[in-house]
Amino acid sequence: MTENARGAVLSREQIAALLDGEPPLITGLLDREAQLQPNGIDLTLATIGRFAGSGTLARENSGRTLPEITPLPFDARGRIRLLPGPYQVRFNETVNLPADCMAYARPRSSLLRSAVALHTAVWDAGYSGQGVALLVVYNSAGFVVERDARIVQLVFHRLERATGSGYDGHYQGERSG
Helix, strand or coil: CCCCCCCCCCCCHHHHHCCCCCCEEECCCCCCHHEEEECCCEEEEEEEEECCCCCCCCCCCHCCECCEEEEECCCCCCCCCCCEEEEEEECCCCCEEECCCEEEEEHHHHHHCCCEEEECEEECCCCEECCCEEEEEEECCCCCEECCCCEEEEEEEEEECCCCCCCCCCCCCCCCC
C-alpha cells in the first residue's frame, strides 16, 4: 500500500503531516507528542456538564431541541468526582477535517477499565469545531477525572475520494463556552 492510500486508517506520520498543514487537522493540542498515537490522536477534557432536562429529535432539524447542560466545577486540584450517570464532555481541541477524511472517537481503555463509557457520533468529512461526547459512569463507586486528561482517541479514515459537500450541519464551528 502506498503512503497516500485511500480508504485507510491514517498513521501517526500521516496525522503529524496533517497537523502541520493549513488549516491544521487539529488546533489547541496541550501536548502534541503525548497526544499523537500510532493510529490516532488523543483529545483532552475541557468541560463536564450534567443534563438538566430533556431533548427532542424531530423529523425536521427545526424541531430539534437539546437539553440544557449545567456545568460542573473542578476542584482546586483540577479534579471532579462523578457519581454514576450520564454527563456531557467537551474537548479542548478544535478539529478541522478535510473533505477526504472522516473520524471516529473511541474511549481510552482506562475509562473502560474503570467502568466508564464514552459514546460519540461519526465525525463527518468537512466538520470543524470542538466536539462533545456522552460520558456515562457505570461504576457504582463513581469516577474521578482531571481537567485536561486524555479521554478519547480520534481515529482518522481517508475516504476513497473527497466528498463533494462536507459537513454543513448545526454543529459546524461549535466552540466551548
